[in-house]
Amino acid sequence: MKRRDFLKSTSLTGVGLAVGTTLTNCSENSKTENLASTTRSALSLPLVIATWNVPNATTKAWEILQKGSNALDAVEQGCKVEEADINNQSVGKGGLPDRDGNVTLDACIMDKNGNCGSVVHLQNITHAISIARNVMENTPHVMLSGKGAEQYAYKLGYKKENLLTEASKKKWEEWKITSKYKPIINIENHDTIGMLAIDKNGDISGACTTSGLAYKMAGRVGDSPIIGSGLFIDNEIGGCVATGLGEEVVKTVGSFLVVELMRQGKSPQAACEEAIKRIINKPNSDYKNFQVGYIAVNKKGETGSFAIHEWFSMTKFHDGKNENIQSKFIIKAK
Numbered sequence: 001m002k003r004r005d006f007l008k009s010t011s012l013t014g015v016g017l018a019v020g021t022t023l024t025n026c027s028e029n030s031k032t033e034n035l036a037s038t039t040r041s042a043l044s045l046p047l048v049i050a051t052w053n054v055p056n057a058t059t060k061a062w063e064i065l066q067k068g069s070n071a072l073d074a075v076e077q078g079c080k081v082e083e084a085d086i087n088n089q090s091v092g093k094g095g096l097p098d099r100d101g102n103v104t105l106d107a108c109i110m111d112k113n114g115n116c117g118s119v120v121h122l123q124n125i126t127h128a129i130s131i132a133r134n135v136m137e138n139t140p141h142v143m144l145s146g147k148g149a150e151q152y153a154y155k156l157g158y159k160k161e162n163l164l165t166e167a168s169k170k171k172w173e174e175w176k177i178t179s180k181y182k183p184i185i186n187i188e189n190h191d192t193i194g195m196l197a198i199d200k201n202g203d204i205s206g207a208c209t210t211s212g213l214a215y216k217m218a219g220r221v222g223d224s225p226i227i228g229s230g231l232f233i234d235n236e237i238g239g240c241v242a243t244g245l246g247e248e249v250v251k252t253v254g255s256f257l258v259v260e261l262m263r264q265g266k267s268p269q270a271a272c273e274e275a276i277k278r279i280i281n282k283p284n285s286d287y288k289n290f291q292v293g294y295i296a297v298n299k300k301g302e303t304g305s306f307a308i309h310e311w312f313s314m315t316k317f318h319d320g321k322n323e324n325i326q327s328k329f330i331i332k333a334k
Helices: 055-066 071-084 128-138 146-155 166-175 246-252 254-263 268-280
Strands: 017-019 047-051 105-110 116-122 143-145 193-198 204-210 231-234 238-244 292-298 303-309 313-318 321-326 328-333
Touching: 047 055, 047 071, 047 292, 055 071, 055 193, 055 313, 055 321, 071 105, 071 128, 071 193, 071 204, 105 128, 105 231, 116 128, 116 146, 128 143, 128 146, 128 204, 143 146, 193 238, 193 292, 204 231, 204 238, 231 254, 238 246, 238 254, 238 268, 246 254, 246 268, 254 268, 254 292, 268 292, 268 303, 268 328, 303 313
Parallel strands: 116 143, 303 328
Antiparallel strands: 017 328, 047 193, 047 313, 105 116, 105 204, 193 204, 231 238, 238 292, 292 303, 313 321
């Protein structure tokens, strides 16, 4: 997978944006009127979906489900694959650091019963998703942060690691030459892995883990560890995970919104589209210059995905087939 790069100037030169074919009938004022309708699939269990092109992660989750394990085990183990991949510079070990050179991780997990756990600004531990699960299952809390989360991981037996690989350190040092901070929209750039699974019992769980925006301000936290923003599960209805510029997801409590829209009767596809519309229709929205994408699944096993910009994708493992599906979108990249 190609990874996220950032501009070394404040312009967006060379990144041509135009309204995509999804909304060619729409004016700039109405923006997302008459968005594409749902894509449905026949239900058979189990099922795994994840943000972006992550076939190794969905394969691992599928293998866990095929053995009869539950959806919670599947999403944890699937996310751990990306956390351990040092070539993935947006998740886990090898993630791009903040502007001070520190790799900090955020993650959350949620089970079929509505239980959830989260860690924010975790350092020196690769598997943030597993610490988040431990917070959920073995503490009275939902979220641990910073040094507290790190110390808790050591108590669980995790060893201190240097998460800044030579490759990520080199990119950081190159960035420091100009220190310009503006992420670009590019056709294959992304951050975060969010995963949703339905097991053979029909129960849903979800997980989300990231190293966050590269070269962010120290202490910055996005949507990924925030229940209701980066991830939300309602086992009666379905689940959703988000990716992209976390600040914009937080402002609309995006994943919760998608699930609530499904509760009202919308398909996963229509719910994702409506949630994106809420972002771009905000007054003075700068949506042309940032990316947000959602994936969702409902209790029937129907799935959906939608994004502001072209080239967001969803990996789906279902009926023995592991495939990457390009998402529908609003703005087409030239």
